Amino acid sequence: MKTIRLLLLPLLTLIFFVSCDINSSDDEDIEVPPTYEFERNGESTVAFSGQTTRIKMADELFAAMLDFDNTTEELLLQMYRNQDESGNEVDPYSDEELNASTKSIKSKVAASRDYFTSNASLSVEIKNDFETWMIGQVNEVFPNQNQLASPGVPGQIADGSGERYINGQGLEYDQMVAKSLNGALMADQMLNNYLSPAVLDEGSNREENDNGETAEGSNYTTMEHKWDEAYGYIFGTSANPANPVATIGSDDIFLNKYTGSVNQDDDFNTIAEDIFNAFKLGRAAIVAGDYEVRDEQAAIIQESISKVIGVRAVYYLQAAKRQIEDDQLGSAFHSLSEGYGFIYSLQFTRIPGTEQPYLTNSEAEAILTDLLDDGENGLWDLETSTLDDLSEQIADKFDFTLEEAASN
Amino acid sequence: MKKFALFILSIILFWGCTDDGPSGPSADDFDREAILENWADNIIIPSFTNFSETTGQLHTSAETFAADPTQQNLESLRNSWETAYLAFQHVSMFEMGIAMEFRFRDYLNIYPTDAEEIENSIQSGTYNLELPSLTDSQGFPALDYLLHGLGENDDEILSHYTTDANAENYRTYLTDITSRIDNLTHQVLDSWTSGYRDEFVNNSGNGANSSLDMMVNDYIFYYEKNLRAGKIGIPAGVFSGTPLSSHVEAYYSNGFSKALFNEALTASVNFFNGIHFDSETNGQSLDDYLDYLNTMKDGADLTGLINSQFQLAHDEAEALNPDFAAQVESDNTLMLSTYDELQKNVVNLKVDMLQALNINVDYVDADGD
Numbered sequence: 047m048k049t050i051r052l053l054l055l056p057l058l059t060l061i062f063f064v065s066c067d068i069n070s071s072d073d074e075d076i077e078v079p080p081t082y083e084f085e086r087n088g089e090s091t092v093a094f095s096g097q098t099t100r101i102k103m104a105d106e107l108f109a110a111m112l113d114f115d116n117t118t119e120e121l122l123l124q125m126y127r128n129q130d131e132s133g134n135e136v137d138p139y140s141d142e143e144l145n146a147s148t149k150s151i152k153s154k155v156a157a158s159r160d161y162f163t164s165n166a167s168l169s170v171e172i173k174n175d176f177e178t179w180m181i182g183q184v185n186e187v188f189p190n191q192n193q194l195a196s197p198g199v200p201g202q203i204a205d206g207s208g209e210r211y212i213n214g215q216g217l218e219y220d221q222m223v224a225k226s227l228n229g230a231l232m233a234d235q236m237l238n239n240y241l242s243p244a245v246l247d248e249g250s251n252r253e254e255n256d257n258g259e260t261a262e263g264s265n266y267t268t269m270e271h272k273w274d275e276a277y278g279y280i281f282g283t284s285a286n287p288a289n290p291v292a293t294i295g296s297d298d299i300f301l302n303k304y305t306g307s308v309n310q311d312d313d314f315n316t317i318a319e320d321i322f323n324a325f326k327l328g329r330a331a332i333v334a335g336d337y338e339v340r341d342e343q344a345a346i347i348q349e350s351i352s353k354v355i356g357v358r359a360v361y362y363l364q365a366a367k368r369q370i371e372d373d374q375l376g377s378a379f380h381s382l383s384e385g386y387g388f389i390y391s392l393q394f395t396r397i398p399g400t401e402q403p404y405l406t407n408s409e410a411e412a413i414l415t416d417l418l419d420d421g422e423n424g425l426w427d428l429e430t431s432t433l434d435d436l437s438e439q440i441a442d443k444f445d446f447t448l449e450e451a452a453s454n
Numbered sequence: 455m456k457k458f459a460l461f462i463l464s465i466i467l468f469w470g471c472t473d474d475g476p477s478g479p480s481a482d483d484f485d486r487e488a489i490l491e492n493w494a495d496n497i498i499i500p501s502f503t504n505f506s507e508t509t510g511q512l513h514t515s516a517e518t519f520a521a522d523p524t525q526q527n528l529e530s531l532r533n534s535w536e537t538a539y540l541a542f543q544h545v546s547m548f549e550m551g552i553a554m555e556f557r558f559r560d561y562l563n564i565y566p567t568d569a570e571e572i573e574n575s576i577q578s579g580t581y582n583l584e585l586p587s588l589t590d591s592q593g594f595p596a597l598d599y600l601l602h603g604l605g606e607n608d609d610e611i612l613s614h615y616t617t618d619a620n621a622e623n624y625r626t627y628l629t630d631i632t633s634r635i636d637n638l639t640h641q642v643l644d645s646w647t648s649g650y651r652d653e654f655v656n657n658s659g660n661g662a663n664s665s666l667d668m669m670v671n672d673y674i675f676y677y678e679k680n681l682r683a684g685k686i687g688i689p690a691g692v693f694s695g696t697p698l699s700s701h702v703e704a705y706y707s708n709g710f711s712k713a714l715f716n717e718a719l720t721a722s723v724n725f726f727n728g729i730h731f732d733s734e735t736n737g738q739s740l741d742d743y744l745d746y747l748n749t750m751k752d753g754a755d756l757t758g759l760i761n762s763q764f765q766l767a768h769d770e771a772e773a774l775n776p777d778f779a780a781q782v783e784s785d786n787t788l789m790l791s792t793y794d795e796l797q798k799n800v801v802n803l804k805v806d807m808l809q810a811l812n813i814n815v816d817y818v819d820a821d822g823d
Binding site for chain 1: 557
């Protein structure tokens, strides 16, 4: 088996290069700029303010989850929904621009065209998971802020020289919310919505794009804009969004951050560049009307972003294993709370060329169940052998190994 | 067939080994247990024994002061605090076993202390000192604040314990803290004398979980993070770019930070050389291990290099003001040059010594999220 794999690699590489060659002859009329800058009549055609807004809303929501003195259940739910219970406008954010926006996090959670248009029941279930975690933070963790956590008892636990706030099972709700958004909001919208031909080619998008017909009141074609919206979910808060790889990892606490983390691992050290180049070439292909090249680039992005999520899921499980072995329970719980969110995010990944995630909703849920059922108190009872089993289960679905993902 | 393949493989393997470096004694042949015994019986347990006596005295002095908050009792409490704080410098590096489980060093010596949090706890009168979030409002730095930082002069300080509306809470908080220091210390000492000593000495193999590997890692971690960075580097602004005079150890005291630093450096030197606690006797330690392996660096003997570098750091620090906060504010360059001398031994210890002893570093800087 191993030898076959070894042989496959050069073979695949060969095939890859051959296919590249064929493409390049097709690509002659695609003009790829050095940075993500595209213009029409001297004006930029790139726009993704809606994505920047949602990333910032998610930032504020995450911070609010640990603001013991000022946060209420109502406030968290308003930050998630940007509405009150009756659907009225609310101003829950500290940033006035966010308050002025009518967009919300919740409306785009588990809301992609490919995965959820005909699966409203699962979409609602996932949207509600986030609310359950926010409510748990306020009702279970907040009252125990100054309580030592113990099995079955929420409270604080030491992590290095700091402390973490966990529920009775050892999980940090704030981490579950933040890390799960990587999949449920960012990856799902990017991979399964905006990069999908169902969205890019909707209606007369191709015809308009071929004719350079811009959307009403805008300088971009609808297809260009959809592609940019995908781009915004990873580079929407970059210091320089046109040249974002320079600061990858430090521009948000979501996909940008974790693409940066994975990129620091020698086993994956071109992944940020690969994602950026695919976005750039795909966008240039749209300008040139070459939809085959566009979809090839979408496939690269789908595979790479999925890999970021898969690698981080395994990475945190393995980090926790080491920490448990070193008796650093608080650090292990923190890793596992982050890992929980990345495992949850796996159901929003996308195997290129299919309509399937690398792990389905039920596969991801099964892993999360196994993570918590070694005993009645969840992470407190977790065995390190379980962590290896689950890591293997995840790594097996991808083309990286457990060892590659565990190092960093 | 299999056997033959194995044979060939072993030959290749052994060739690989002998090619690797100059031949000489192997790190694995040394009597590691002799070092562990010397550390446990002549350094660690005597240091904890001595420290526990000083924490007992500290708590007694605090109780005396709380019962009768006079100038005289304040002064004698301050003396007990100084004695115990100095003795603490000899045990701070031994963060293993139950001490690690307790996070002993964090509960006893996180600075700067959080004065606001201390005041809040005193106001409310309800606090749980076991909470990780309260590590920075207890231990020696909190006492520093309570004994030196509550007012401009002793009359003002004393008034918090006598006429203040919360005077009783101040007195209770004070003795709660000294009692916790004393309790934790006795628990760590008891663990060493009732079983952990043998476990420590008997775990004399090599590998990441052996006592020697773990102790050496703890030692270097302590030297790097707590001594070099905590006592000198952080207040000098090495990591932040801006000097932070309020981050010195014993900030509120009247110039005690240098004495604590010197004591900690002495303890580090003694540990490296195996010098028995409170004695001149020199037992087995890392210096002997390195000598046994004939460890050289750039043509010089590594033990000698490390010891002379310790001396250089000590000499550089001689010129420092007894109050490091004053030193940072008046002439920070002297702090920085002391830091540089300390840093040179981080390289000697963490790179050269660990390589010679075939020990891996078991800690990394946290990624912080």
